Amino acid sequence: MNSVKDSLWLETVVCSARKGVDARLERMLEARQEMRRRTExxxxxxxSRSMDGQPMFLLQAIYEDQESWHRSAKRVADELDSRDGGIETLLGGPPLVGIFSLDPSNLDLGKA
Structure with a gap:
């Protein structure tokens, strides 16, 4: 296993929508992940949406390092949250959030 210093950052968020706003939350989450994908x-x-039809979502992103994660979070806050008010009012409760160390040798990105 590589050292933590050599690891990628894996951000994982599990959240659920309040009743009746799941489609809107899903669109907003997709927009945020698209912005992350376009961030250096x-x-x-x-x-990903729950397989059982519940309004539960899994968001994951892989970053090169802590600075990349910070840059992405700041961009979402500055460019999306400031414009659309953020996702907090659409959530059915507090999200479960974690940052994990990911050994790059365990990740096969193929040739995209």
Whole structure:
């Protein structure tokens, strides 16, 4: 295993929508992940919806380092949250958020 210093940053968020706003939340989450994908240092970013039809979402993004993660978060806050008010009012409760160390040798990105 590589040292933490050599690791990528894996951000994971699990959240759920308030009743009746799941489609809107999903669109807003997709927009945020798209912005992350276009930010320098973001390797990949995606949104997944719960398989059982519940208004629950998994967001994950892989970053080169801490600075890339900060740059991405700042860009979302400055460019999207300031314009659309953010996602907090659409959430059914507090999200579960974690940052994990990801060994690049365990990640096969293929030739995209």
């Amino acid at each position: 240092g973001c390797v990949r970013a995606w949104v």
